Amino acid sequence: MLRYLPGLLLLLWQLLLLPPPAVPGPLDRPGFLRLGTRGPGGSPGRRPAPAAPTGTPYSGAGQHGGARGAGVCKSMPLDLVFIIDSSRSVRPPEFTKVKTFVSRVIDTLDIGPADTRVAVVNYASTVKIEFHLQTHSDKQSLKQAVARITPLSTGTMSGLAIQTAMDEAFTVEAGARGPASNIPKVAIIVTDGRPQDQVKEVVARAQASGIELYAVGVDRADMESLRMMASEPLDEHVFYVETYGVIEKLSSRFQETFCALDPCALGTHQCQHVCVSDGEGKHHCECSQGYSLNADKKTCSVIDKCALNTHGCEHICVNDRTGSYHCECYEGYTLNEDRKTCSAQDQCALGTHGCQHICVNDRAGSHHCECYEGYTLNEDKKTCSVLNQCALGSHGCQHICVNDGAAAYHCDCYTGYTLNEDKKTCSAIAEARRLISTEDACACEATLAFQDKVSSYLQRLNAKLDDILEKLQANEYGQIHR
Template identity: 85%
Template sequence: MLRPAPARRLPGLLLLLWPLLLLPPLAAPDPVARPGFRRLGTQGPEGSPGRRPSSVAPDGAPASGASEPGRVSGAGVCKSRPLDLVFLIDSSRSVRPLEFTKVKTFVSRIIDTLNIGPADTRVAVVNYASTVKIEFQLQAYTDKQSLKQAVGRITPLSTGTMSGLAIQTAMDEVFTVEAGARGPSSNIPKVAIIVTDGRPQDQVNEVAARARASGIELYAVGVDRADMESLKMMASEPLEEHVFYVETYGVIEKLSSRFQETFCALDPCVLGTHQCQHVCISDGEGKHHCECSQGYTLNADKKTCSALDKCALNTHGCEHICVNDRSGSYHCECYEGYTLNEDRKTCSAQDKCALGTHGCQHICVNDRTGSYHCECYDGYTLNADKKTCSVRDKCALGSHGCQHICVSDGAASYHCDCYPGYTLNEDKKTCSAIEEARRLVSTEDVCGCEATLAFQEKVSSSLQRLNTKLDGILEKLQVNEYGQIHR
């Protein structure tokens, strides 16, 4: 005899289970509700720029004004602010192919909420595991369709989780003007979203701190086995607005709407209506204040900035002179007679004598003060102009040309004189013997007189030749005199 089929008992079982089937389904656990971490888009302490929850009335209907321009709503009425946005996605072996597809969908959905274009948001993707690959730069795609197609073509890499290397690569090679990032004058925020499910295998603390210091706002999204402490190390402050966690890749897509709220332009800093010359700081609730770049101070109008007088601070380190630059910086200079050393702060005395511009007639002497003074050769004295020289005793120079005796008449004058028995010739330099012998010779001694005259003529002729030789020697001595330096 056949046993009744179990299906015949089903109606009774259904009757027992029917009340349970009529109960509403249990709410799924909130994937991002974890102590210490806030849903992306919720308002933090004292408000945060561009981060407001959707306005919902108690009955679930949108609150009044929820569809007004500028407000965040599920319909995406809010216009996203322009960003330089870089996704850093972990594609290590722990991320399964289906899970990696979920990450790409998450990225694509965020792209859907943004205004993409050269003047709006630009997007780049950095793929990383044990190695880092820049999938495309900020300037690569200017429309949503081509951008999402490029995201769909990304494939996983390999083992390893080098999060620090990925952040460093983004900072050095993606957030650059050459790669398509806007410069500081554009006031376009630089934002990085890192998605990972593991513990970094390199040091992320220091590199993340450098990235934040360079002006990059870091969001950290952890999945499943992600290390919470590492997420905190990477993310910007306040952590409750920059660190997020989901239990599985299956629900990561839900975070895309939260990022839409975050990137909405709801404050003057984002809208560009702040009029701050340098930096606009959002204070929440539509309020803001202006700050200045390093080296500048805020003026009384609380909007414009003026360069600090860094020289007045006495921290410049210049040895001689500190000169303020218009850029808010400074440079060092040296006193006259000195030159700036390679350290651009200290000074060394110039060798002004070596430059040949000293103007000294005889000798140039360098002083330790970077200056110089003039001196003269022996037998000369320095004139009142402190450069030229005058003869102190022309007779002492030996260039006077006197045949017998040189008589000094002062510092710059002299005259010649002759030995006894000689007389000065008309040239006032040479001497001739006095014809006294002729008076001593008797008129009767004609022969003796003639002999005396002949002797005198011979002596005179010899003296003339001697004078000629002496003149030549003196001329040579004069030439040598001005070429020789007496020390």
């Protein structure tokens, strides 16, 4: 009997290590993906897996010990934090499988300060940050650090672990990149049990802070808890494997998920303005409004819309720095409401002409000043001065020229003379007497007396006219120099 004891002990030990049978009910629920021996698993990726080019060797991360080789797309830059359950229910060999899974995912990523940064949060009833995002910048040191992680062995405080990751791992001080970088923040939670604390509110805060959560359940993992911890859509963020023995296969699924086929997303497009994805890894460049694509199909130049003669401006087209344009008008014109055509400004009607007497609108949209009759335009082309007809010598008066206030004039005669009917020439009063005496020697004394009276009256009248003239000239001088 004793000789069979070692064999029985070995058999019992193997039976103890076998996982308990899985309950089929929860596996049929929608909202999670499954890998295992009982049926095919779904694809967690949002993008199709890239096919290796014909004739190009492919070494996939899904193969044991394989690294990402030719034909596999470049991964997008991430701030990636693994939150791994090391509670008592995860036996040491199973925890080793979890670490292998983490290392396989790291193999599929482009690791570096400008690419993906990785941190690991280890949890049970307590939480330990094994290393931060800024701790390791190459795959080899990352995988060595993962291999050194040891389980904590008690409890399953998933909510506390997520909160710790949010508060301590996803911080700029710990190596996370800020919002301006547009680098996605991603957490992958691996667990085989049910959380022993509240996770719903913690998950809501994490998602509100911009963290995308993936939940990986193994064996006895509670499906409702997985759904509660994952981001939407659930069918892309919840995974399930029946044993830790197949968890490694999920690494290829995450490779597809984090694959960046799109040059626009990778930032390798070299488009100066806008990169447009055409699908299947193809793209083309476009330019912002007001710019045209150059012959290199990448850079852009400002469109000279004025030179194209499509502007529609009636007078002047002005190119703006933004690649657009606006219309302007010649001097003396104003832009109409259509912002294209122009109308002549009526400077005379606006009252801004400055003319002292008369404002005249010109066809060119400008204006000029004129003066009333008897006035002349001064050198400033605005004000007017009275014309001195008498000084000009064009008056035609035989004796005296008198300027009137209305810029006109009249003729006067010297004393002893009288103005003839032509209003220009003068005749002596004595000569008139002589003529009268000669023609009528018999004229009576009464006639001569009348002539003397008339002569005296004319002299007084001339004196009054001279006085009036002096007053008018004085008044005119005062108005001009006022």
